[in-house]
Amino acid sequence: MIKAIFQGIKSYASSFKLMSQLGLWKYFAIPILISLIVASSIGFISWGLSDDIGFYISKIWFWEWGSETFRSISNVLGGISVIALGLIVYRHTIMAISAPFMSPVSEKIEQHLLGNTYSHRDSSQISQLLRGIRINGRNLVFELLLTIPLLLISLIPVLNIISLVLIYLLQSYYAGFGNMDYTLERHFNYSESIKFVKRNRGTAIGNGMVFMTLLLIPVIGIIIVLPLSVTASTTETIRLLNQKNVNER
DSSP, X not given: OHHHHHHHHHTTTTHHHHHHHHTOGGGGHHHHHHHHHHHHHHHHHHHHHHHHHHHHHHTTOOOSTTHHHHXXXXXXXXXXXXXXXXXXXXXXXXXXXXXXHHHHHHHXXXXXXXXXXXXXXXXXXXXXXXXXXXXXXXXXXXXXXXHHHHHHHTTSTTHHHHHHHHHHHHHHHHHHHHHHHHHHTTTSOHHHHHHHHHHTHHHHHHHHHHHHHHTTSTTHHHHHHHHHHHHHHHHHHHHHHHHHHHHHO
8 A cells, every 4th residue: 555655656756748739728717716705704713712721621621730731732732733633624524525526537538548548437517526526425434533632632632743754644545535536536436435445445545645735835835735636646546547447448
């Protein structure tokens, strides 16, 4: 799986060149606008909630000694919790809403790479949106169910470092999952796509790791994250699909 993770990361190398070559930047205007609006909204909400969550976390400490120190730590943990949960909601929201715009971009890349051998299942923009909502809604539920216990573990010294790494990998996996499905929706139904990503979870994690890292870049990260990650995931997912077809012959 380590090799697949690095392959997923490596696929970003040619993204800028491919987007420019195919003139894809114009297709990202609306998704980028959606991304900025959603990110700003969640950012303001998160800013207001971080202190409140920190206050409730601090109530766990019943003793007088060290209460101020624990309150300071609680505020930090509250901020981390809100950022982690905010990123999850932000990511799945923009991925679901952007599906009607991202799927055609993915299709153009696939058509360019495969030429005359290109074939796919027909789907309308409405079906792409519904598929995006279904996939990302499912992933949102699973990711929250796994992330919340990890956030609670982060309250324990030493284990908090491990839990934060696991949260990062978990978010990376589901980010890559959503990016890969823009291509998979033309080839597989809902259940088949889930199975395909599970078999290639290393690729999903690698793609998502760059996605999550780009989001750490203020403003610019939000603008470029979808174009780069969708382009990278498309090229790598097509490679995996071709490999699968060759193995089945």
